[in-house]
Amino acid sequence: xxxxxxxxMGFYPISIPTSLALESLTNTGEFLKEGKAEIENCECLMVNxxxxxxxxxxxxxxxxxxxxxxxxxxxxVEDVSGIKQTLAYSGLNVELKLYYCxxxxxxxxxxxxxxxEPKTDRQKLYAETSAAxxxxxxxxxxxxxxxxxxxxxxxxxxxxxxxxxxxxxxLSNKNFSKLRLVxxxxxxxxxxxxxHTKLKLPKDTxxxxxxxxxxxxxxxxxxxxxxxAKVKKKVLEASITNRWHLLTTETRIKDSLKLTDKFVYELxxxxxxx
Numbered sequence: 001x002x003x004x005x006x007x008x009m010g011f012y013p014i015s016i017p018t019s020l021a022l023e024s025l026t027n028t029g030e031f032l033k034e035g036k037a038e039i040e041n042c043e044c045l046m047v048n049x050x051x052x053x054x055x056x057x058x059x060x061x062x063x064x065x066x067x068x069x070x071x072x073x074x075x076x077v078e079d080v081s082g083i084k085q086t087l088a089y090s091g092l093n094v095e096l097k098l099y100y101c102x103x104x105x106x107x108x109x110x111x112x113x114x115x116x117e118p119k120t121d122r123q124k125l126y127a128e129t130s131a132a133x134x135x136x137x138x139x140x141x142x143x144x145x146x147x148x149x150x151x152x153x154x155x156x157x158x159x160x161x162x163x164x165x166x167x168x169x170x171l172s173n174k175n176f177s178k179l180r181l182v183x184x185x186x187x188x189x190x191x192x193x194x195x196h197t198k199l200k201l202p203k204d205t206x207x208x209x210x211x212x213x214x215x216x217x218x219x220x221x222x223x224x225x226x227x228x229a230k231v232k233k234k235v236l237e238a239s240i241t242n243r244w245h246l247l248t249t250e251t252r253i254k255d256s257l258k259l260t261d262k263f264v265y266e267l268x269x270x271x272x273x274x
Contacts, residue, residue, distance in 0.1 A: 038180075050165075069132045170210065213250040242260065244256070
C-alpha cells in the first residue's frame with residue numbers, strides 16, 4: 001500500500017520539487033550558501049494549488065498510479081504544513097497565499113487560441129488524477145488554509161514570489177507591485193524580464209516578449225499549444241527584422257506585421273483575450 005512517506009522528499013520533509021523551491025528561497029539544502037536569502041525580499045509567497053498537486057504526483061514517480069486519491073491529497077496537506085513551518089522558522093513576516101484558478105472559461109477568454117489537451121493514456125490518467133485530488137482540496141477545508149479562487153487573473157499589492165508551473169499565471173504581472181517566479185525542481189528565480197523563457201522559443205531568443213499574444217502564438221508546453229508552425233516561424237523572422245525586444249508591446253507587434261506580412265497579421269490579429 002502506497003503511503004505519503006513513499007514519495008521522494010527534499011531537505012524539507014515535503015515533496016521534493018516543492019522542497020527545492022523553498023530550499024532556493026532560504027539558501028538551504030541543495031542551495032546552501034552564504035549571503036542574503038531571497039526569502040528576505042519576499043512579503044508574500046503565492047502558491048498555485050495545481051502546482052502542489054503536480055509536484056506531489058511527480059514526487060511519487062510511477063507509484064502515484066497505485067496511490068489512492070486520499071493519499072495524494074494528504075501528501076499535499078503535509079506539503080502545505082511544511083511550507084507554513086518553513087515560513088514561520090524564517091522569522092520573517094511572509095504571507096502564504098494559496099490559490100486555485102479554475103481556467104475552465106479560457107476558451108471564451110482566449111477564443112482563437114489552441115489549447116493543449118491530454119492525448120495519451122498516461123496524460124489522461126494524470127489529468128484525471130489531478131482533477132480528483134484538486135476536487136478534494138480546493139475548498140481549503142482539508143488543508144486548513146484559505147484557498148483563493150480565481151478565473152485566471154491574479155493580483156497582490158505586496159512584493160510577491162509566485163510558485164507555479166503554468167505560464168498563464170504570469171500574464172497577471174501588471175497586477176502586482178513586484179513579482180518574481182520561483183521554479184519547482186530548478187529553484188531558479190525569474191523576473192518579468194525572464195518570463196519569455198517560459199514560451200516555446202529557440203534557445204537564447206531575445207526578440208520575443210512575454211505577453212498574451214506571444215503566449216498564444218508560441219505556446220508554453222502547458223496550457224497553450226503552438227498556434228501554427230509556419231506562423232511561429234514568420235513571427236520569429238519578423239521579430240529580428242523589426243528589432244523587437246523584451247519590452248515590445250502587442251500593439252507594435254501587430255503594427256509591424258501589418259506592414260511586413262499582412263497574411264500573418266490577419267491571422268494573429270484575432271488572438272485576443274479578456
